[in-house]
Amino acid sequence: MVAVPEKLDMIPLPARIERLVVETDDGLLKSFYLRLLDEEAHRAFRHRPGQFAMLSVPGKGECPIGIASSPSEELLMFTVFRTGLVTDALHRLPEGTVIGLRGPLGNGYPLEEFRGKNVVLIAGGFAVTTLRATLVYLLEHRDDYGEITMIYGARNPGLLLYKPELEAWKKRKDLKLYLTIDREAPGWDGLVGFVPQITEQVSPSGENAVALVCGPPIMIKFTLPVLEKCGFSPEQVYLSLENRMRCGLGLCHHCNVGPFLVCKDGPVITLAELQKLPPEY
């Protein structure tokens, strides 16, 4: 047996699934609440909203998933869309199972820099996960920020994540929350319309503000011109990229967008930076 170096960044830590929540009616999104088996490692785990981690199942592999919990929350939370080999395996696991966790990885949102500013969070579909982490953080540090606005859309009410929290957030006076669905649905009395249209109606001001946009490419494509009209410069708009990746450490090079490595330089990037890169995302 040889001595293994202390810092092996590619080795996952064992983490127990403490709780599972099926988030959507179609059952394709499930939240995993995790605790690292090593108590010390669990306490020492520090992340910032916008970062991600690799989740792994032995024999299936690893995949990058955004961290949906805020750093202050006791358990690490990941909301996983069942779509590939690893996420399918994850979805089959019962509570109590130990999986692998490697992270936190990536840069995350520079929330300290946003202090004193108005923050607009714009989310579409299940891309809301890291913005959930961000919102929880902002609300915990409410006095450090100006107006907080969240626009969150899903195809139908059954696909909205974190429903109990959404109800609680709706009641807050210090948060402007706009929930929308694509088409009228029975029992839905909220907004109806695509995220870009609702953003246009809400018309958040770009003055002393930043916008954090996460969603499917088509939503982003139509939301960006709206933000421009509202006075947001490309430097004020933050996006979060996703690409296939293996190491999460800037080595394997799968996730490159031009010279930008999503895993290490990102996933968070301003629109201004993104405009300088080849459109390979």
Added chain:
Amino acid sequence: MYLLPKKALKDWLLKLASGYEVFVPRSPEGFGPYEGELHLEGKTKLSAKEFFLPWREEILSFEARPGAIPSPVFFEPQRERVVFGVRPCDAKGVTLIEKVFQHDPFFQKRREKTLLLGLVCREPGRECFGWAMGVNPFAGEGLDALFLEGEEGYLVKLLTERGKKLLEFGPFEEAEETASEVFRRAEEEFLARHQKAPALEKLKGADLLKIYEADFWEALALPCLNCGTCTFLCPTCYCFDVQDEVVGTEGVRVRLPEACMFEIYSRHASGHNPRRSPVARFRNRFLHKFKYFLDQYGEPLCVGCGRCNEECPAGINLWEVIRAMSTV
């Protein structure tokens, strides 16, 4: 400076094997443990990259069942390894990879445990252009010792402390004082005839998106089969894949060389692929080598070994691409 008589080379390699694992170019194909065969005519098809980014690097072993807790695997050679007959361009390639992998424990452990002994080529190979990429074969970058073949034997420059230890194993003689002069003259003559490609400076200053959007890519990439041969043979390509391999109830997680030429390289689980077209993948490879890496580290991710040009089944020549890129 030392002299190793030509006849003494094989004896010395055998003696080295008492203290080290010794690898040499055994055939035109590549390196292997030294067992008497020695192929020193021209470079091998596979470079010495495989000693640092091997064809399989096991990083984890586990019982293949949900909930199993894997154990880390970490390869550490029992003895130090000596690789003799490494071409200076290939050794330079290892130093370029090291810029990216400097904090990777797997790469670093292999680096720490491996001595590279270089051999200056008597003549550049037909497809070689290391000098054009800024490689000086006499500089000894990445090497522990450098051998220059002369009339009487090999002139040997020991470049590191651990390289000096190799003296203990062989009939090295102190070379005559004129030997350094021979070495220096060979270097001067070489450098006088071989210059760095001006294209590199042009590429450094060039606008990335202009090159990216240029209209020559489609025509240049048309013959490319996306087979990945160039990437696997390249002494500087370092991309890797991570796979879980399961046999029966036991599994290992391995790092394997990967090619950016493959469609699956960038394909998301959703099916979306940011580099879906073969042209996009072809372009990415050259932009990585001659723009992204060049901008970040000041050197191209290429040592001019020419293996890609020699072995490409579609006859693609790297210089056509560089020429096009540098004239945007």
